[in-house]
Amino acid sequence: xxxxxxxxxxxxxxxxxxxxxxxxxxxxxxxxxxxxxxxxxxxxxxxxxxxxxxxxxxxxxxxxxxxxxxxxxxxxxxxxxxxxxxxxxxxxxxxxxxxxxxxxxxxxxxxxxxxxxxxxxxxxxxxxxxxxxxxxxxxxxxxxxxxxxxxxxxxxxxxxxxxxxxxxxxxxxxxxxxxxxxxxxxxxxxxxxxxxxxxxxxxxxxxxxxxxxxxxxxxxxxxxxxxxxxxxxxxxxxxxxxxxxxxxxxxxxxxxxxxxxxxxxxxxxxxxxxxxxxxxxxxxxxxxxxxxxxxxxxxxxxxxxxxxxxxxxxxxxxxxxxxxxxxxxxxxxxxxxxxxxxxxxxxxxxxxxxxxxxxxxxxxxxxxxxxxxxx
Numbered sequence: 327x328x329x330x331x332x333x334x335x336x337x338x339x340x341x342x343x344x345x346x347x348x349x350x351x352x353x354x355x356x357x358x359x360x361x362x363x364x365x366x367x368x369x370x371x372x373x374x375x376x377x378x379x380x381x382x383x384x385x386x387x388x389x390x391x392x393x394x395x396x397x398x399x400x401x402x403x404x405x406x407x408x409x410x411x412x413x414x415x416x417x418x419x420x421x422x423x424x425x426x427x428x429x430x431x432x433x434x435x436x437x438x439x440x441x442x443x444x445x446x447x448x449x450x451x452x453x454x455x456x457x458x459x460x461x462x463x464x465x466x467x468x469x470x471x472x473x474x475x476x477x478x479x480x481x482x483x484x485x486x487x488x489x490x491x492x493x494x495x496x497x498x499x500x501x502x503x504x505x506x507x508x509x510x511x512x513x514x515x516x517x518x519x520x521x522x523x524x525x526x527x528x529x530x531x532x533x534x535x536x537x538x539x540x541x542x543x544x545x546x547x548x549x550x551x552x553x554x555x556x557x558x559x560x561x562x563x564x565x566x567x568x569x570x571x572x573x574x575x576x577x578x579x580x581x582x583x584x585x586x587x588x589x590x591x592x593x594x595x596x597x598x599x600x601x602x603x604x605x606x607x608x609x610x611x612x613x614x615x616x617x618x619x620x621x622x623x624x625x626x627x628x629x630x631x632x633x634x635x636x637x638x639x640x641x642x643x644x645x646x647x648x649x650x651x652x653x654x655x656x657x658x659x660x661x662x663x664x665x666x667x668x669x670x671x672x673x674x675x676x677x678x679x680x681x682x683x684x685x686x687x688x689x690x691x692x693x694x695x696x697x698x699x700x701x
Contacts, residue, residue, distance in 0.1 A: 334360040337377070341367065342417055343410045347375065363422060373407065376418045391418060393460050394486040402451035404471055404484035423482060424474050427467035427530070433476060434534045438601050441534050444481050445596055448530065451483040452523060453589045461519035464488040465526035466504045467533060495519055504529045507544040507551075507581055521583035527592065528578030535602045536565045540579070555581065571602040 337349045347364040350372075354361040359378040366373070381387060391409055398406040410417040427444075434441050448470060455462060462469075462483065469485040488499045496516045498509050506525035508517040525544070532540050540561065541550035553560045558576045561567065567575065574595045580586050587595070 334377075337362065342375070342412060343408075347373065347410075347417075347419070349375070364419075372422045374420045374422045376420070377415050378418075380414055380416050387416070390487050390489070393489045393491070397455045397458050397460050397486075400451055400454040402447040402480065402482055403454065404482040420484075421482070423471035424479075425472050427470040427472060427481060427534075430472055430475055430479065431467055431533055431537055435537070436603055438599070438603070440478070441531075441602055442596055442599070443478065445527075445531055445534065446593060447481050448483065448527065449589050449593050449596070451481075452527070453593075455483070455489075456520060456523070456589070459491050459493075460486070460489050461491070461493065462486065462489050462523050462526075463519060464500045464504075465523055465530065466501050467530060470530070490519060493519055500526070502543040503539045503541065505544065506583065508583055510543060510545050518583055521586050524578060524586050524589065524592070525583075528575055531571075531578075531602075532565065532567075532575060535567055535571060538565075540565065540575075544579075554579070566604040568599070568601050568603055568605055569608060570599045574599070 334352055334355055338351070339349065341348045342364075345367060348367050349362045349364050351363045352360060353363050353374060359376050362375045362377065364373050364375040365371070378387065391406070394404075394406045397403050404423070405421040407419040407421070410419065434444075448465075452462065452465070464485065464487070465483070469483065471482045471484050473480040473482075490497075494516045496514070498505070498514070500509065500522070502510065504526040506517070506522045508514055509522055529539055532538070541548045541554070544551050546552045546555060550560075550564070558579075559572075561575060562572055565572075574587075574592070577585075577587050577595075578592065
């Protein structure tokens, strides 16, 4: 056991909040805090409790709890119960969940009704957040918690460490493979956080269907995304999705933010889908459908990108908040700066300009681009 966990373990068996909660186990630990399982000494109810070291006048620590509390009343947002002041540390008390969406991502294969149930819950939670003026900016499977590991699970949006009240921002933050193209462009113009969250939803839906991300980052430097910019139909070549799912995904993944569907429109289309998976009839068009279904998952495993220091309306990321489930640790998703991430960063050109330049270049080479549909 390293010194960090050794320090964290000193609380095991101890009580906090004047004896109201007893610390039972460590659920996860990262560089910004520790998440414990705790039991109410009166009722026996169990909770997830995050301990962080307080930083004097830390705007971002305060902002995270304020924004989470603002939206916590929704049934599919993780319930934030209390903040406990304990000298040099603060404890945040949340509902205890069975895991996160990443831990159950493989259970959605051929389960259309389960996908609808879970994804509609995510949409409804996000719509509630947006209606309360809270924009998440780091939606991903690790930040969506589940009530059970199987069956008719319910889900809860969590981790508001990168959330903002700004509907338009110039800050880049999030996890690269879930970030929208306009947020990844260096020296980009201010962009919509609403449309950014909607893009992330498309990535999550793709993983629920295909158990893989569509690309590692929505940048023309990424080969998969570059192929998509040239021809959206490439999704049908690399993902085992039905025509109906493809139709929805290509709308969500519009490189022009204003052309992405609203949450209400996405909800309506999801409910209308018969199946999200490649049907036998659709598979016959491709010759070797079994290869499509057996493609290895591309699991991102890429850290969240924190907002730039100059963005005073951004919130910092606490790595532990991405999971409140037994035995989980989110240290692989800690905050990093965009400049130091080592990830491919697009040149200072708006994504739509890059898109149309690629279309033009492809046309000059005599390649089919289906430009009318991709615009």
